[in-house]
Amino acid sequence: MVNEYFKIVDYGGTLEYYIFELANFSALAFPLLIIYKLGFINTNSFIVWLALFFSPLVFNYFLFSPGLFGDQFMYARELIAQKSTLDSNEITSSLWSSGQINSVSLSAKILGLIPLANFMTVTALAFTNKLILFLTFLWFKGLFKNENENEVLLFFLIPSLVLYSSMALRDTLVIVISIIFIINLIRGRALLPILLLFPLAILKIQMFAILSLYLVAHLIFQAHRGKYLFSLFIFILTIITVIYEEAILSTLNLYRVAFIAEDFVAFDGSRSYQAWNLYGAEDVEALRIQSMFEAIYLSVLKLPILLLMPMPWNWSNIFYPMQSIESCILIYLYLKLSFDNKMYENSEFILLTFILLIGLSVYALIMANEGTFVRYRFALYYPFLLGLLYLARKSSQDTQIFHQRTPSN
């Protein structure tokens, strides 16, 4: 039946679209103004966040078609279905888990909790992402002294973060949950990270696996407390890896083949799993990793590519060169924070970097599609970068306090 419930209408880039989304921008700008007036943020933050709140209007429809990130419509449809029928959209629930909660419906549920002026178009969800990111900024900057606010602000201006948070995607949620997880774990507060593992398991299973390892290393092995404990953790990890080699390899191989199959284009122009099933399935054996040594060898070979991609010969749209430059800047930032503050002597840093390297190595093994893995890499790398920023500034604050308390000679 027509008009049985509210359906999402593609307003395209029409005047109505801009009216609806400007209303959403206004709904975010007003509380921002009050927060500034109350002195929670400085003038720079106010101006920058005003611009960031406006950015969703600049990307979808204006700079490019939202079809470039086609998943956006899936989240938007799901959210509209939930808001109008209090029920999940049939497409997403039956696709993954036959009515059980899945990543799309959970993302839509969380994003739908944000009170916005309206949810009329696909871009509305981008504004909810912006607000979630802003609240994270407020929380994160509260961990530092006021003079660090501009530096923290710069870390929220990384182009990929601006881009992904301007889309109706779940990446912002994954990034924010991961940031809260890592920082709280570094601060020695384990309860919240444990609770955050549940949504993370639904939203992004890879991040769940990587951060679970971090939690185990932190809580059970106390690997952040010293080199011996860290060595013990690595030793036990190696033993477990050897014992469960077959299971680990079969999981890795499944994802490796699945990502390659998803990205597969056959000679007749057919694509994805269907084309793979017809023309590519016979090559499966050649793609399988046979041993853990081969996995380590391959990940070492592919890690630089993952860190630096998209490579120039793969640039196919305007974002690729920008993302390529950004990749280098992100590596530079990580190294700069590490060396400027002599973090390499810090056991917490060693564990943090080790877990990041494990995560990146897994991605390096399974990577196929450039665009997808640039997104995956960022969602993994950025929370660890903010973790490092927190660690670096905390350690420099501690040093300052130590010098203030110690009488000079």
Place this chain on the structure above:
Amino acid sequence: MSFLKNIAFKQKIHLIKDFFYDFVLIKRSIYALGISLLFSFYVLQTSTLQFEISATLKEAGFASEDKNILGSSAAQVFLGGSGGEGSDDSFNDFKSNMHSYAMAKRMWSQGWGSKIYGNGDLNPEYFNAIPKKHKTSSKIAAFVLGYDLFEFYSAHDLQAYIIRSFKVSKKRGSSNITVSALKSNKDFTITFMSATILEADKYAKEILIKKSNEVIASTYKQLATSKNSSISSALGGTINSEYYKIGRLENDMPFHIDIIDPPHSSEYPVQPNIAAIIYSNLIIFLVFSVLFSFAQKHKEDLW
């Protein structure tokens, strides 16, 4: 509760009160609300009413019975899909037929192009010569690059119109197909959608009948030269099954689809959404007036 003391609630509430008295509860806000109502009225007056026209179809069993189910078991493995590739084939065939040029050509020959681009005259001499208007930018591009623009509307335009207007979708796991469109002229769209659906199905049937006839003709040739009894028997079986197929296709029953809900229109227009436009404009104008007042008063701090 030391952290609550740090927040200094009384002071903050006082600041918020001041903020509202200084920037929100002022004359400018009332003007802004007034202007927003006028602007909303203008937007509503200038926008075109769009009704949702939709039809619900069900995949008919015949099509999938005749097909070899080849296909996406990998997707099933990786995505945990519930299968049903046969019905997906049927849906894809229907969608491809509906959006094909061959289909548009048939619709064009029935005079639908004239109803969309012209005055509805069904004389082919008229509707094959409806002059096509081009944008100035297209004309300049054609002049600069040295190519010719089409002088008259053709089946290509009708094909583009069908693709643009009619969305054909099917929810995964369901056998129902929805054809929907957002149009201002609901009566015409209902008739056109109905005709398009039936013609797409008819076209699919005609193709299959043609195919079966070709198979029968070539099989007869083989049968005439064949001396092996088992091969002759297999060829005979093929001919029988193709005649059976033709028998099932040569009737007025739908082949790919059954029509559950024929095309019909929503009672109220889906676009423009009056409440949403008025409400959104109120927020925009109010907040922009507050931002403007704030920037005016604090320009020294902000710059």
